[in-house]
Amino acid sequence: MVAHRALVIAMLPAIGLRVLAVLGFPPAILFYGDSFAFLSEELKPGTTRPSGYSLLLALLRPAHSLTLVTVLQHLLVLGLAVAIYALLRRRGLPGWGATLLVTPLLYDEFLILLEHMIMADAVFIVLVTAAVVLLVWRVTPATAATGGMLLGLAGITRTVGLPLLILAAAYLLVRRYGWRPLVALLLAGAIPLGAYATWMKVEKDKFALTEADGNFLWSRTMSFADCDVIKPPERLAVLCPDMPVGQRPYPPHWLWEDFSPLLKVPGTAHRNELAGEFAREAILAQPGGYLGAVATDLTQLLRWERTAADEKTPYKFPSSERPINESVRGVAESYEAGPAATRVVEPFAGWLRAYQRFGYVPFPLLTLALVGVLAAALVRRRWEALLPGLAALALVASPPFLAAFDVRYVIPAIPLICLAAGLTLGGRAPRAGRHAAREPEPAEVG
Incomplete structure (x- = not known):
């Protein structure tokens, strides 16, 4: 525990911020029509977005608790921060350094907001980053299959995750990890994608992930x-x-x-x-x-500020309660088995709204970090840092090409940039290749 004191100290306020979200905005924050589409009791392939998140909500439906959903999402992101910290320590970073690099995951207000929303974003972030962590940690057929499965699940959660499976396959190919991990990654990734597309074919006579x-x-x-x-x-x-x-x-x-x-x-x-x-x-x-x-x-x-103080946007913790539209109220109340409108409970809600004005990494700094990490990874030949770095770049850059820029679409890049930065600064990983010799484990003292 002493070796991880910095992480423990950093985790406590981060947990406190999430407790404020749970206490200040019960049972959850609902996002326009999207949340209600995910919560619908009629489980079917989505028209404008895949229904992977709906499948998770369906698994949790018997509990009839939106609070359970948001608490689970908060815990998943906290667990993701711990996993990245553990990987960076394995790569030789000191405890304070690894803790510093996961701080944006722990304290970014927008990430906390997404965790507390009935939206697919938090789960998508965990699926993508966990897959990359696994592939960077150690490449074996088992880890490659697990990573591929996670990326496949990410693809049926948000379609912007689909190119990341190809990117991961290219990483394994270029790094010469052998054909077994590559095949395991692709086959495992194809399972959720193929199953979902088959479901779409049965329901809508179209072998695809969306119709939009x-x-x-x-x-x-x-x-x-x-x-x-x-x-x-x-x-x-x-x-x-x-x-x-x-x-x-x-x-x-x-x-x-x-x-x-x-x-x-x-x-x-x-x-x-x-x-x-x-x-x-x-x-x-x-x-x-x-x-x-x-x-x-x-x-x-x-843009330095993500949202201006007077800007009307759904990406803020609400200051007042708003009743759910009558046309979708039944969907949310059926899931919750009771009133489901977001309540605003003071003073907890006010404290989190105040924190929201400064508790974030400005996008110019994030962009500069991404560009710097990619350049440094090439210069220092930290090839494994390119996987999270390029994944972050793909997530940030692809939405404006395919639809439009949205502040929400940049947030999944945050943990990937933090991971890439740590891998660039840390020690070298064992040499790639099927026949590479394993590095000796350090001897324990005492």
């Missing part, structure tokens, strides 16, 4: 699409925006709002197909506009 990838990409093109330039065929012309570019709202609004031409297209699958086709034509016709829209989104990473 085309819709999201189409909404991305609404930032720049000009049908006078694109000249789409008549069957796609219905998806042309009728607003000047300068007056168009942010891409996500084009998915749900009444003004969206997307809603004029009948049939979920047909709409997604046409939207994807339109988006591809728009990007090919206006590549500069597409890259410009992506670059504009990525400039949000230079």
Whole structure:
């Protein structure tokens, strides 16, 4: 315990912050319509997002406790911090150094907020980072299979996790760990993905993970699409925006709002197909506009404050109670077996709202850390640090290409950047390769 004193000291206030969340905002914080879609008693593949998180909620449903869900999510992230700390100690960092590097996981206010939400983000973060920790800790067929399974589960939780399975496979291939771990990773990762896609085929006659990838990409093109330039065929012309570019709202609004031409297209699958086709034509016709829209989104990473004090956003701990909309209230109350609206209990809620104004790593510092870690890993030849570093880069950079930037989408990169930084600063791992000799274990004193 003495050897890990720094971690214990750091954990206590972090646990206290999560206790404030549980006491201040019972039973959980609900996010617009997304939370209610996840909580629905009718378990089926989601249209706009995969239902992996819904499957977890279904397992916990017999307890009829949203508090149980949020407490579990808080504990999972705390456990993830301990796992990263243990790996960094194994790589030779002192206790205070490893503790310092996991501090953002313990204290970031947005991460605490996501843990307390009925949303897939906290579980997704744990699945992805735990898989990377396993693959960096030691590569064997067993750890590779477990990591692959976790990444497959991440893919059916949020589709942005899908490229990470390919990235992990490339890591094993380039590092020459042999064919057994590589095959184990890919086969294990394919199990949840294939099972979910088969479920989608049975339910909706489509072998896929969602029915909205085309819709999201189409909404991305609404930032720049000009049908006078694109000249789409008549069957796609219905998806042309009728607003000047300068007056168009942010891409996500084009998915749900009444003004969206997307809603004029009948049939979920047909709409997604046409939207994807339109988006591809728009990007090919206006590549500069597409890259410009992506670059504009990525400039949000230079913003010091995540949310301004007077900004209306769901990414704040609420200051007042709001009743659940009548159309979805029954979904939440069925899961909770009672009232499910978020309550605001003072003074605990107020203390956490005050902490939220300063308890975070500003995005410019996070971006600088990511770039610095990737560069240092190359210079110092800490190749294993590239796996979490590139995974973090993929998670941060891909949403603006596929849909739009959202503050929430950057948070999963935080533990990966911390891990990559620790691996870059720590000692070298045992040499890769199937026939590599094992490094001798240090002798115990006494």
